[in-house]
Amino acid sequence: MEFGISTFLEANPRTSSITHAERIRQSVEEIVLAEQAGLDVYAIGEHHRIEYASSAPAVILAAGAAKTNSIRLSSAVTVLSSADPVRVYQDFATVDAISNGRAEIMAGRGSFIESFPLFGYDLEHYHELFEQKLDLLLRIRASEKVTWSGKHRPPIDDLGIYPRAEQHPLPVWIGTGGSPESAVRAGVLGLPVCFAIIGGMPERFASLVKLYKDSALRAGHDPSKLQVSVHSHGFIGENDGEIADRYFPATVDLANTIGGERGFSAYTRQSFEAARSLRGATYVGDPEHVAEKIVLLRKNLGLTRFLMHVDISALPHRDVMRTIELFGTRVVPIVRKELARLES
16 A cells, blocks of 8 residues: 655645745655655645645656656646646656656646636636547657547647656546546546545545446456545544644644535535544544545545645644654554555
8 A cells, every 4th residue: 555645735824824835845844745645646636726825746746756766757637628638648758757767747636626727728628628628648658659639629630749657657546536437437547546535525536436446357457456535534633632633733724614605505614524533534642543534435445645734724734744754754654554464
């Protein structure tokens, strides 16, 4: 099982004075620390809102690649529907070169829609855009020269796409918030999948994991070789109650702003504590509590990778760095020891 950090580089002007430039520089520091703490992955999600500084994940990952040796570097996600798959492949092949073969792409449709009008795409084509662009991306990673045509991008006629990634094939994950359609697509293609579980009870995703693996089996893939990841929010400190008291106020503005846009009910302390409980989807507390939750997640979903989303902009960066350190040096050893005991 692999463990990593995911981030959207939050720099929310409503709750913090940090600039986008400062947050980007901090991210490179986090990549270095994550490797030093023994974590396996650092992933940056692409966003185009004022609350986030992560519109160009590959550029930041390349900066981190130059300062590290072993940690894998991924998007989380690349909004493929509103991107050019040729450029996406070229960007991550470049990260792959700088990192000596540690780059990954997590492709998704995105949980926000800002990139569609920004880059001139019609939301009426939301599903079709992703399907066609994923097809092109997978063709590019499979072959140096590509011939392709679709409805939403000019055709390519036997053209070479460079540089080529050192890894062959360059890893491409499917990122999803829990859509059955996405689980089936990932399974049919035999691609690893990452479920963003940010609410409710993670155990409910067991049916989607089964759907994913069943779809893969029917398509001729070996389910035992498939990778399943989960991305969830988390924050770690030495004292369980104190860390919860510090994390809750930092989440309220963003949760209620975005939730309000989507018609969700108000985020309260009661809903926070439910999410922080053993069967909830938020991994906030001391190392032992967080480790216990991850072990349960492994039992319920059989995941092979866990990504903890750590940054909420109202939190001091030193606390984000401490969370990364505790995750790698305290939580992961507990989880590995317990899994070894359970699975021996």
